[in-house]
Amino acid sequence: xxxxxxxxxxxxxxxxxxxxxxxxxxxxxxxxxxxxxxxxxxxxxxxxxxxxxxxxxxxxxxxxxxxxxxxxxxxxxxxxxxxxxxxxxxxxxxxxxxxxxxxxxx
Amino acid sequence: xxxxxxxxxxxxxxxxxxxxxxxxxxxxxxxxxxxxxxxxxxxxxxxxxxxxxxxxxxxxxxxxxxxxxxxxxxxxxxxxxxxxxxxxxxxxxxxxxxxxxxxxxxxxxxxxxxxxxxxxxxxxxxxxxxxxxxxxxxxxxxxxxxxxxxxxxxxxxxxxxxxxxxxxxxxxxxxxxxxxxxxxxxxxxxxxxxxxxxxxxxxxxxxxxxxxxxxxxxxxxxxxxxxxxxxxxxxxxxxxxxxxxxxxxxxxxxxxxxxxxxxxxxxxxxxxxxxxxxxxxxxxxxxxxxxxxxxxxxxxxxxxxxxxx
Amino acid sequence: xxxxxxxxxxxxxxxxxxxxxxxxxxxxxxxxxxxxxxxxxxxxxxxxxxxxxxxxxxxxxxxxxxxxxxxxxxxxxxxxxxxxxxxxxxxxxxxxxxxxxxxxxxxxxxxxxxxxxxxxxxxxxxxxxxxxxxxxxxxxxxxxxxxxxxxxxxxxxxxxxxxxxxxxxxxxxxxxxxxxxxxxxxxxxxxxxxxxxxxxxxxxxxxxxxxxxxxxxxxxxxxxxxxxxxxxxxxxxxxxxxxxxxxxxxxxxxxxxxxxxxxxxxxxxxxxxxxx
Numbered sequence: 254x255x256x257x258x259x260x261x262x263x264x265x266x267x268x269x270x271x272x273x274x275x276x277x278x279x280x281x282x283x284x285x286x287x288x289x290x291x292x293x294x295x296x297x298x299x300x301x302x303x304x305x306x307x308x309x310x311x312x313x314x315x316x317x318x319x320x321x322x323x324x325x326x327x328x329x330x331x332x333x334x335x336x337x338x339x340x341x342x343x344x345x346x347x348x349x350x351x352x353x354x355x356x357x358x359x
Numbered sequence: 360x361x362x363x364x365x366x367x368x369x370x371x372x373x374x375x376x377x378x379x380x381x382x383x384x385x386x387x388x389x390x391x392x393x394x395x396x397x398x399x400x401x402x403x404x405x406x407x408x409x410x411x412x413x414x415x416x417x418x419x420x421x422x423x424x425x426x427x428x429x430x431x432x433x434x435x436x437x438x439x440x441x442x443x444x445x446x447x448x449x450x451x452x453x454x455x456x457x458x459x460x461x462x463x464x465x466x467x468x469x470x471x472x473x474x475x476x477x478x479x480x481x482x483x484x485x486x487x488x489x490x491x492x493x494x495x496x497x498x499x500x501x502x503x504x505x506x507x508x509x510x511x512x513x514x515x516x517x518x519x520x521x522x523x524x525x526x527x528x529x530x531x532x533x534x535x536x537x538x539x540x541x542x543x544x545x546x547x548x549x550x551x552x553x554x555x556x557x558x559x560x561x562x563x564x565x566x567x568x569x570x571x572x573x574x575x576x577x578x579x580x581x582x583x584x585x586x587x588x589x590x591x592x593x594x595x596x597x598x599x600x601x602x603x604x605x606x607x608x609x610x611x612x613x614x615x616x617x618x619x620x621x622x623x624x625x626x627x628x629x630x631x632x633x634x635x636x637x638x639x640x641x642x643x644x645x646x647x648x649x650x651x652x653x654x655x656x657x658x659x660x661x662x663x664x665x666x667x668x
Numbered sequence: 669x670x671x672x673x674x675x676x677x678x679x680x681x682x683x684x685x686x687x688x689x690x691x692x693x694x695x696x697x698x699x700x701x702x703x704x705x706x707x708x709x710x711x712x713x714x715x716x717x718x719x720x721x722x723x724x725x726x727x728x729x730x731x732x733x734x735x736x737x738x739x740x741x742x743x744x745x746x747x748x749x750x751x752x753x754x755x756x757x758x759x760x761x762x763x764x765x766x767x768x769x770x771x772x773x774x775x776x777x778x779x780x781x782x783x784x785x786x787x788x789x790x791x792x793x794x795x796x797x798x799x800x801x802x803x804x805x806x807x808x809x810x811x812x813x814x815x816x817x818x819x820x821x822x823x824x825x826x827x828x829x830x831x832x833x834x835x836x837x838x839x840x841x842x843x844x845x846x847x848x849x850x851x852x853x854x855x856x857x858x859x860x861x862x863x864x865x866x867x868x869x870x871x872x873x874x875x876x877x878x879x880x881x882x883x884x885x886x887x888x889x890x891x892x893x894x895x896x897x898x899x900x901x902x903x904x905x906x907x908x909x910x911x912x913x914x915x916x917x918x919x920x921x922x923x924x925x926x927x928x929x930x931x932x933x934x935x936x937x938x939x940x941x942x943x944x
Contacts, residue, residue, distance in 0.1 A: 254503050254504055254505065254506070255504070255505040255506075256505075256506060257505075257506065257507035257508070257591070257592075260509050260510070260511030260512060260831075261507075261509040261511075261512065261515075261587070261588060262509070262511060262512035262514065262551070262552070262792075262793045262795075262832070263512070263514065263550070263551035263552040263555075263791070263792030263793045264790065264791055264792050264793050266591065268507065297462075297463065297464045297467075298464050298466050298467050298503055298506070299467060299502070299503065300461075300463050300467060300652055300656065301659075301661075314511075315510075315511040315831040316831065316867065318867075319864070319867030319868070319870070319871070320867075322788070322867075322870075322871045323870070323871070347591075419842060419845060419846075490835060511831050511832060512793070512831075512832050513832050513833075513834035513835055518834055518835065518838070519834070522834060550792070551792055551793075552792055552793050552794050552833075553833075553834045554794035554799055554803060554833045554834060555771070555792070555794060555799075558701075561701070562701045565701055
C-alpha cells in the first residue's frame with residue numbers, strides 16, 4: 254500500500270510517501286531522521302497486517318513541510334537520510350520541496 | 360427535519376431500520392461508529408446485512424456524539440450495546456468512541472464500506488468529510504492500495520463549502536442546484552486558501568456578479584481541488600464518491616467533467632437492497648466499513664465477541 | 669534625483685518618497701478590494717504631502733503581493749530584494765530577515781552587503797500570515813492590538829492543533845465555549861503562527877541579527893512568541909511596515925532594476941530548465 258502521509262494546501266503538496274509492502278519495520282529511518290518525524294508501529298490502515306510499519310508521527314503530520322525542508326528531499330545529489338538508509342526503498346517524498354525550495358546563488 | 364435558522368448549512372439528521380430483519384434471530388451483530396468532525400454515523404449489521412443506521416451532528420464532545428449516534432441508530436429496535444458482538448470506532452474522533460473495542464482509520468473503513476455499497480468494481484473512492492478530503496485506490500476486495508488524505512487545509516473539505524455557504528447565507532443543499540442556474544460557466548475562484556477565497560468572493564459580490572455565478576465559480580474551484588488530489592493517485596474506474604460532498608451535484612458534475620470519468624450512480628450494488636429501496640446515504644460509508652471489519656475480525660477469530668446478551 | 673517605492677500588500681499599501689537618499693515623505697493606507705486604485709490614491713496623497721507631482725519623480729518601483737497591479741510604475745522588484753535593501757539601511761548588522769504581511773510570510777538570508785542569498789516563503793496559505801491573526805482576533809471579538817496585549821498576560825501555553833486559519837477559528841471558538849481565558853487563547857494564537865514563521869525562518873538558517881518587518885512586526889504578542897520560538901532576539905526597526913516600500917525606493921535610486929529582477933530566486937522555471 255502506498256500511504257501518502259502529510260498534507261496539501263495552497264502552497265503545494267507535502268507528503269512523505271511510504272510503500273508499506275516493502276517495509277519490514279526495522280526502524281533505521283526513525284533513527285536517522287533529524288526532525289524526529291517518523292515512528293514505527295502497527296499498521297492502522299490495514300487491520301489484517303501483522304508486521305510493524307513506518308509512519309509519520311501524528312503531531313508532525315501537518316507540519317512535515319517544515320520538518321523535512323532541512324533535508325531538501327527531491328533536489329541536490331544527496332537523498333535525505335531516511336531514504337538513503339532504507340534498503341528496500343520504502344520512503345519517498347512528494348514534489349513540494351523540490352518545486353519550492355530550489356535556490357540559485359547570486 | 361426542523362432546522363434552526365443558524366444551522367441551515369448542515370445536512371439534516373436521519374435514521375433507518377431494516378424492516379426485513381429481526382436482530383434477535385441474528386448471530387453476529389457488528390457495529391461501526393464513525394465520529395467525524397462535523398457529522399457522526401452509526402451502522403449496525405446483523406450477519407452481514409445492513410440492519411440500522413443513523414447520521415447525526417457531532418457535538419462538542421466526541422464520546423457523547425458517539426453515544427447519541429448509536430442510540431439514534433438503535434432507536435425503536437430494542438437493541439442495546441450489550442447485544443453487540445463487536446464494535447469498531449473510526450473517523451476523526453475514533454479514539455473517543457466509548458463503546459468501541461478497537462479503532463481503525465477511516466481510510467481503511469471507507470474502502471471497505473464503498474466496496475459493500477457500490478460493489479467490487481469500485482477501484483477509486485473519494486471522500487470529503489467535514490474537515491478532510493481523502494483519495495483512495497482499492498482492489499476488488501475493498502483493500503486499500505494507495506491513499507492520500509488532506510486534513511490540514513480547509514480548502515477542498517466540507518468546512519470549505521460551509522464557510523462559503525455561510526458567507527452567502529445559502530443552505531448547503533441549495534448550492535448544487537443553484538450552481539447550474541447560470542448562463543455560462545464562469546472562471547473558477549482562483550485562491551486555493553478558503554480565507555483568501557472568501558475575500559475574492561466578497562470582491563465579486565461587490566462587483567455585482569450574480570450569486571449563482573459565484574456559486575458555480577466556487578463549486579468549480581472545489582472540484583478542481585479534489586481533482587488535484589485524485590490525479591496524484593490516478594483515477595481508475597469504477598470511481599465512487601462518498602461523504603457529504605456526494606450530495607452536492609454542483610461539485611460532482613464539475614469533477615466528473617474535469618477527469619472525464621463518471622462517478623458511480625448512488626444505488627446499492629446489492630440487487631436486494633436496490634429492489635427493496637433501502638436508503639443509500641453516502642455518509643454512512645465509513646461506519647459501514649467499520650462494521651464490516653468488526654464482523655471480519657470476529658469471523659477470522661482475530662478478536663473475541665463482547666456480547667453479553 | 670527623486671524616486672518612489674510603492675509596496676502594495678494584501679491589507680495595506682505603503683509609499684516612500686526619497687530624494688538623494690533622504691526620505692521626503694511616506695504614507696500608509698488600507699488597500700481594500702481595489703488594490704491598484706488604493707495604491708495610486710495613496711501615492712498621489714504622499715506626493716501632495718511633499719509638495720510634488722508625478723512628473724517630478726524620476727523612477728517609481730513597485731513591490732508587494734499585489735505590486736504587479738500598479739501599472740504606472742517603471743517596474744516591479746521582488747519583495748525579498750526590496751526587504752533586503754530596506755533592512756540593510758536600517759539595521760546594517762542584519763543577516764536574517766523575517767517579513768510577515770497580510771498575505772505572505774517569508775524569511776530572507778542576506779550577506780553583509782545586503783544581497784539576497786536564500787529565501788523561503790509561505791504563500792497562498794493564510795495560516796502563516798497576518799490574516800491568521802486577524803481572523804482569530806475577530807473570533808475573540810477583540811482588536812488585534814487588544815489580542816496582542818492580552819496574550820502577554822497569559823498564564824499558560826495551550827498548543828493549537830489546527831494548522832489552518834479556518835480550522836483554527838473553529839478551535840478558538842471551541843476554546844471560548846470551554847471557558848478558556850481569552851488571554852491564554854490569545855497567546856495560543858500567537859504561539860501557533862510564530863511556530864510556523866519560525867519553521868520558515870529555520871529553512872534559511874537563523875543567523876543574527878534577525879530583523880522582523882512587515883505589518884505583523886507591530887504585533888507585540890506575536891514578536892514575544894517568535895522570540896520564544898526562535899530562542900533568539902529579534903530586532904524590530906521603526907516603521908517595520910514601510911521597509912518594502914523603502915527598499916523599492918532605494919532600488920529605484922540605485923537604478924538596479926535589471927539586476928534585482930535577474931537576481932530573484934526563480935524556483936520552478938529555472939529549476940525545471942536545469943533538469944530538462
